[in-house]
């Protein structure tokens with residue numbers, strides 16, 4: 001088989017397979033980018049929804065604080081009126097509380113006055129074992145004074161908010177900044193769902209202080225709300241949306257990385273993408289929160305199409321079909337070429353002896369003649385004729401004559417060595433040998449004659465010998481432009497005639 005087209009088919013096959021694979025991969029990557037963009041869009045939507053939800057609830061706190069500011073005196077009754085209905089309608093807010101600032105000197109009097117309404121009231125703190133203990137002595141206290149709903153939060157009454165680190169940090173920041181400040185995440189223990197929440201403190205001053213010193217001096221206390229993060233999360237983000245992804249809310253305030261909420265677990269085998277999409281919420285009450293989300297496998301596969309696989313399959317099928325077709329054409333071509341070569345060989349070969357036939361002889365002599373003209377070389381021709389072959393035929397029959405011709409042809413072929421030499425059957429019992437660039441053609445002619453005689457083929461009716469012999473006419477010429485190769489044939493023929501007439505079984509040179 002021809003190697004060039006075969007190589008082309010192999011190259012086509014390899015490029016077809018790799019091209020299809022590359023195309024499918026490219027389509028898959030493009031699809032992944034679209035899925036990622038769409039997912040990022042979803043995350044941005046959820047972030048905005050959660051942000052809205054939190055701000056809405058903070059707005060409620062802010063509005064109530066505004067009302068408190070304009071009250072001449074804050075009583076338990078007015079506190080209840082302002083907060084109770086709101087709490088009934090808003091599940092995301094667990095409680096509102098009022099915590100006044102109490103300086104140490106006024107502590108005893110303060111506790112005493114409150115005990116008239118709440119027996120046993122005291123400013124308290126939590127011990128390391130979470131037991132309620134009297135708040136340790138400090139310059140100032142911020143005890144919970146009013147709280148709504150009271151029923152669920154009775155235990156909080158009197159609790160000094162500044163005795164717990166997270167509350168204290170938010171509380172002091174709110175005091176100094178004159179703004180709402182949220183605590184870090186706090187586990188809301190009184191909740192049945194044990195969810196995370198946070199407290200937001202809004203400072204209440206006497207008058208409108210404008211600098212840090214006056215804010216610290218004029219602080220009256222804090223109005224604060226307890227917010228349920230889980231509930232806000234649930235009302236901002238549809239549960240069906242959470243079926244498609246893992247989502248968590250992370251507190252990144254001051255570079256921290258505290259997970260406040262998560263919708264599931266990343267380790268449950270549903271997630272092959274591991275990079276989380278991050279969306280930062282606008283700062284809320286001094287806290288910097290971030291949504292981190294990862295799409296689950298179900299989401300990714302629901303967004304994928306069959307186009308990459310179909311492209312790969314289609315590409316492979318087309319490549320294989322075209323390659324097979326190419327191979328088929330190639331095989332057909334090589335069969336045709338073989339058949340053509342065989343035909344050509346047949347058309348140039350003598351059917352009986354297997355040496356070149358007359359047509360081949362003419363072509364070859366013409367070619368070598370032209371070559372010798374161009375290269376100014378010599379060319380020799382031997383014409384070899386079997387002696388008294390008619391007698392041989394007459395005695396042994398035509399078939400034996402044919403076998404004899406075959407043996408003579410083989411014998412002549414053993415003498416001729418060079419690729420440009422050619423042994424041909426020139427006529428019935430006549431052979432010719434073309435010898436380009438041969439100086440001693442007479443020696444080769446003699447070798448031919450001897451080789452035939454050495455066959456020792458019986459020919460009793462031979463006039464001279466009892467074995468088969470040949471006569472050889474030799475001619476050597478240096479052809480020039482305008483000369484014909486028939487001159488060489490005629491010359492060799494004449495030499496052969498001389499050999500015959502001089503007694504046969506001999507070589508005559510022209």
Ligand SMILES: Nc1nc2c(ncn2[C@@H]2O[C@H](COP(=O)(O)OP(=O)(O)OP(=O)(O)O)[C@@H](O)[C@H]2O)c(=O)[nH]1
Nearest residue numbers: 385386387388389390391393398399401402428429
């Ligand atoms: N068996 C056989 N005989 C052939 C073939 N071609 C030619 N002949 C015979 O070769 C013989 C040639 O005879 P002639 O031309 O008279 O020459 P000759 O008998 O060889 O005598 P000289 O050439 O003068 O020595 C004829 O009898 C042809 O029939 C062939 O293909 N097969």
